[in-house]
Amino acid sequence: MFILQVICVVIFVYGILSLAQDIVNEVTYKKVSHNMKIIVFVKELEENIEQFIVELYNIKKSNSYKQIVVIDLNRNDNIDKIKTRLLNSEVNVDVLSFEEGKEYMLNLLQNENISFL
Secondary structure, three states: OHHHHHHHHHHHHHHHHHHHHHHHHHHHHHHOOOOOEEEEEEOOOOOOHHHHHHHHHHHHHHOOOOEEEEEEOOOOOOHHHHHHHHHHOOOOOEEEOHHHHHHHHHHHHHOOOOOOO
């Protein structure tokens, strides 16, 4: 009986500490306002679009990123079809073709207001 009580107390203390840690993390990290942008370079996106949409949705849901940009490096992918699929999903993503992505990255790297850490 004593061992069962000790196990229950340990589980209770662990639960309280875990809950306290979650509360501290939630309060601390929600105060941080970031202006992060994610740029994803992909190849053969057309073949793996379903799983990719799920992954992007999970990233967007768990974090508050300002923008997610997907640049397709495969010139043979049907970029319009991919854009349509992503527009119909719940993920707000900019999808760029190879040429659009090249121009986007050049403009981004030439921007003086952006710092890379």
